[in-house]
Amino acid sequence: MKKSIGSETLAYPNPVWCVGSYDQEGKPNVMTIAWGGICCSKPAAVTISLRKATYTYGSIVERKAYTISVPSEKYVAEADYFGIASGKNTDKFKDTGLTPIRSEVVDAPYVNEFPLIIECKVIHSLEIGLHTQFIGEIMDIKVDEDAVNSKGHPIMEKIAPFVYGHGVREYWSLDKVIGRSFDIGRKYNK
C-alpha cells in the first residue's frame, strides 16, 4: 500500500550543484542548489531554480551567466556551506579556501577544485512562484584532465558526484554501476 504525503518537493534523488556568479562589484560567489536539471539536448541547456531572496539571483539577472561546479564527495562540507552562508555577508571562497577561476566563455567564476564545470549563458528565465527558473545554454564543459575517458566523457568514479535527499536532508555518495543504459533493458524487447 502507498501512503499519501501531500504536495512536497520530494522527488528523489536531487543533484548537488554549486552555482558560480559575480556580484555587482565583481566579487566571485558560489551557492549550492538541488533544484535543477538538464532540460534540452540541442541547444544543450540546464536549469537552475533560485529564490529571489538569494544573493546569487541578482547576480545572474545582471550578468546573464552562471557556472555549475559539480563537487566531488570529498567536498561535501564545502558544498553544504555554500548552501548555508550568503555571499551578501561573506566571501565563501575565502571561508573554505577554495579557488575561484574566471570562466573564459561566460561572465561567471567556477570552483577550481571541483572536477566538472558547466559554463552557462542565460537564454530564458521563468517566474514559477517562490522560485525563478533560469535556463542556461551550456557553452562549454571543463573536466579535470585525469577524469576524462578516451571518448571525451567524464569518468563517474573520478568525478564522484553525490546526491541530495530532500526531506531526510541527507547527502549520499554513489556506489557502483548497476547497468548500462540503452542496454540492460533490451531483454524486454520482443
Added chain:
Amino acid sequence: MKKSIGSETLAYPNPVWCVGSYDQEGKPNVMTIAWGGICCSKPAAVTISLRKATYTYGSIVERKAYTISVPSEKYVAEADYFGIASGKNTDKFKDTGLTPIRSEVVDAPYVNEFPLIIECKVIHSLEIGLHTQFIGEIMDIKVDEDAVNSKGHPIMEKIAPFVYGHGVREYWSLDKVIGRSFDIGRKYNK
C-alpha cells in the same frame, strides 16, 4: 588542469524517472527520462523535458498531466526498457509485467511496483529547442508505506533510487550517507 569538452549535456548526476501518461485511447504508457528536476518549492513543481517525437509528448499535451514513478535499483532493467521502447508500438507495462495504477488526483497512471510516485498537473510548457520542457505542479506524492519515516519523509534506503551518467551511459546505485544538509558545512561558519 582542466580539459574543455565542448557544449554537451554532461551535468552529472541525472535522475532516472519514469513518466506515466495516458494516450488518446486511454492506454497507459511510461517513458524513462533523465532530463528534469525540481524547479519550485511553492507551488511544489518539477520539470521534465521531452522531444516532440516521443509518444509521451502528445499524451501530456492532451491530458495536461503526468506522473513520475521513481524506480528502485532492482528495477534498473525495466526502467531502461521504458527508455528504449515506444508506447506507439508496444505496451511497456505488459512487456515488463509491471502494473499501471490510475492516479486519483491527475489524469495519468503510475507504476505500482515503484516506491515513490509524484503526481503532476502541467502548469507551464516551454519550447527550448529539440526538447520541450513541461513544468508540473506536484499535486500529491505517494510512497510505499514501509518507506516513510516518522516525519513523513521517504527513506532513501527503502526508495533506493539510482542515477544516470550521460556520456558514459551508466546507471549508478547509491552507497551511504556522507553528510547531513545544513549541518556538515556549519564548521565553516565564522
